[in-house]
Amino acid sequence: MSISPLPKVLFFDVFGTVVEWRSCVTRALMRAAERALLDSEKQLSVDVRVRAGAMTLEDWQAIAKEWRASYGRFTASFEPSSAFVSVDEHHYTYIQTLLQQRGLDGMLTDEERWDLALCWHRLEPWSDTVEGLKLLNHQFRTCTLSNGNVALLEDLQNYGSLPFTDVASAEHFGAYKPSSQVYHGAAKRFGLEPSECGMVAAHLYDLKAAKALGFMTIYIERPQEENLSAERIAEARQEGFVDQWVGLGCGGLVEVAKRFGIPAETNS
Structure with a gap:
């Protein structure tokens, strides 16, 4: 017709x-964690290592899903009269919140968090x-x-x-x-x-x-x-x-x- x-x-x-986005973002999260755990020069606490090492595929999928949901909340609540904040900036800021919520604060450097946030470009x-x-x-x-x-x-x-x-x-x-x-x-x-x-x-x-x-x-x-x-x-x-x-x-x-x-x- x-x-x-x-x-x-x-x-x-x-x-x-x-x-x-689901599988792509989940893979990016898992790879970022794997690189962090394998980096011999990175000073990670025992607690962070244990928590990161115990994360399952389903755990990373849940983070990806919540990251995406946060994007929806951010754009829905944005006031056009405000100074514009890009989605890239939101993704960078909110991934830190998600890592903190799961006891993974400090796993990634600022540069690594930005690189992870840019997984939405890929x-x-x-x-x-x-x-x-x-x-x-x-x-x-x-x-x-x-x-x-x-x-x-x-x-x-x-x-x-x-x-x-x-x-x-x-x-x-x-x-x-x-x-x-x-x-x-x-x-x-x-x-x-x-x-x-x-x-x-x-x-x-x-x-x-x-x-x-x-x-x-x-x-x-x-x-x-x-x-x-x-x-x-x-x-x-x-x-x-x-x-x-x-x-x-x-x-x-x-x-x-x-x-x-x-x-x-x-x-x-």
């Missing part, structure tokens, strides 16, 4: 929608992301619209060979989604009305905010990203703020291109 009328630009949420695309974006580029300009700061998004684009035609960040607009300032700013950046824009995301709050301003909306269900119950799915469908719903395992961004009438063989 094709989608009409067609938007002129498709904007994309990035974390969880375009790239996968996330892997979902398997359909690159192909799907290439297909969509035949018909649209494709642009990030993420709460991630500009440098973060540019690094993700380079690291994952993400073929976006443009990069836009909440940083450009001095606010964070779901502030209307971000969506209006993105449309204006391209000289468009919101009705000429599409928003693609794996998060209902993002699409609900975009739809309220006139964006066309496409939901991409991703593994573990929202874990919606059948009741919540039915509720969201009834509310009507999602124009197209791409379910789990249905092809992701490649399916989005198909629904716009772009055949997969276009990339061949």
Whole structure:
């Protein structure tokens, strides 16, 4: 089924929608701890060594999950009238809090914490992301619209060979989604009305905010990203703020291109 009328630009949420963060961030946490424990010159207390050595895969996964959740709380509570604080800065600050909570304070130097915080710049695309974006580029300009700061998004684009035609960040607009300032700013950046824009995301709050301003909306269900119950799915469908719903395992961004009438063989 094709989608009409067609938007002129498709904007994309990035974390969880375009790239996968759980396994990537968990691996980065584990590697940072392993390097710290193997560093013979690092003066770690016995307690920190014992605690770090006893951490399981599930423990590190829990830290990754809480780190991600803290990002959501940070962006949701940010006041646009305040001095802008980047997501990179938040990630750096909050990983120290998480390590302290688990008795791992002192395991990493300041430089090592910054390097760990930058693991969010090195996330892997979902398997359909690159192909799907290439297909969509035949018909649209494709642009990030993420709460991630500009440098973060540019690094993700380079690291994952993400073929976006443009990069836009909440940083450009001095606010964070779901502030209307971000969506209006993105449309204006391209000289468009919101009705000429599409928003693609794996998060209902993002699409609900975009739809309220006139964006066309496409939901991409991703593994573990929202874990919606059948009741919540039915509720969201009834509310009507999602124009197209791409379910789990249905092809992701490649399916989005198909629904716009772009055949997969276009990339061949």
